Amino acid sequence: MLKDMGNKFEGKTFTLGEQITDEQRAFFNEYGFLHFKNFLSKETVKLFLNEAHRVEKEWVDKGIEKMNGTPLKFGKDPAGNTMIQRMCFLSTHSEILHQYLQDPRLKALLTLLEPNNNRIAEVEKDGLVFNHYINQDNSKFSQMGWHTDSPRDLFLGQKILKMLNIGTHLDDCPFENGGLRVLPGTHKLSKMKVLFLKKQFIDHNPDPNEVGLDIEAGDLTVHDGDLWHRVEVCPFTGEKSRRRVMYFPIIQGKYAPKDENSSTPFYHRLAKIVQR
Template identity: 65%
Template sequence: MKKWDSHFQLGDTVTAEQLEFFDKHGVIVFRNFISKEKVATYISELKRLESLWLSEQRDKVNGIPLKYGKDEHGNKTIQRLCFTSLYSDPLHQLLEEPRLKALMAFLNPYEGRIAENEKDGLVINNYINTPNSTFTQMGWHTDSPRDLFLGQKIMPMLNVGIHLDECPFENGGLRVLPGTHKQNILKLLFGKKYFIDNNDDDREVGFDMHAGDLSVHDGRLWHRVKQSPKFGEESRRRVMYVPLVTGKYKPKDENSRTPFYHRFTGKVHH
């Protein structure tokens, strides 16, 4: 397992070097995508939505279950929020950011779009390592079987993570197997035990993530979230995930049914 350094910055367009890097590895990290002030704004929006949805005892948004857990003081907390930009002006404005649209170049030759009201919308993951936390790590997986569960062919998609906390490599976080976005369908489906396998892999890489950084990975890439060795507040990692998708437009609303894979995994994806 090793750490990759990243020196990329995201401008109004993606450079040839960045396209080549992503095509080869299936992952790229851009530094300082948003300012510290914006990070603080989005954290306060996360807290506002969490307290609102806790008070409403809401269990789903547009058919997608919210993931509940407890903090180190035993207080109920929401560890995975979905479709957040539909309930927050600052988060909705973030999805209008032109530099996010520039990332569509990684989906060429497919036409990409930001799935604000598709899939699970803008997800905010709130990982914390406490005895009562239900969300401390996530086993190896790709995002592609969701398409198969829904009876669709596997379409390219990007998972774009906007990181709201400092997370050095040693503190766990995103791990990927570079290049596996080009694997065949058998390796894609059976290369590892989905979500159950949390083991280190000699080929895996991770990054030092800083608050305000942006990561992009191809949905077909094997990836996981490694548990933090720290506990309580020190282990907290908040990441917003913007899905960039291709294929048929499939919006969801409050009448949408819960996709059946949510019922048996218990380990909902970012």
């Protein structure tokens, strides 16, 4: 049973093995998300952070602004140096992160969708994304408004298909520090409400029914692409507000890989309108 503690949701957390349990499946079907504790060791978290920042430096040094048609999101670190706050297709530039996506525990998540050519989208959509949130004056990425993920298919002229978004969390982010907020059960709404329940990406207002998670570095989260969610700005500034998380999608439908010749999807061109 789930408990509502004011605005803090005391939800059930799980451990992910090589198979999804009946309890985990039932929870996901009801609420549209799962929170797995201690998925990665602290040593592995450090290794992944080192890899992400190694690739980041390489791309900054080379002046890369897009990857496979997807624009990178830039900001400044606390020292005023250029940083990339949203990277994409990261695992295609890191053997360590590519091998991570082969983890059999991650493959178990494929079964949360009805069988229909489900796969980890390493070279589709935006691949493995690295989001780096920090709350400071020169940051371009400190929060993200309410949105759902699956409607992006519409901008590509495709039918909306079911999908999952898998988050690998690389910094501690307790509820009080902001971070991921979800509206449990909204993945079961009509397609119209999946599109229009709120103003996609523009609405940052708290919702009385939202749930915030107590996340530690090494945790894994899963949410349905139709689930309404947002990222709350951290009440602190500078180093204490730093949150780094990797996301990749599990998708269905026709295989559609991207490469260096891929065009920029229309929805990325709207980013400046909805930013902050």
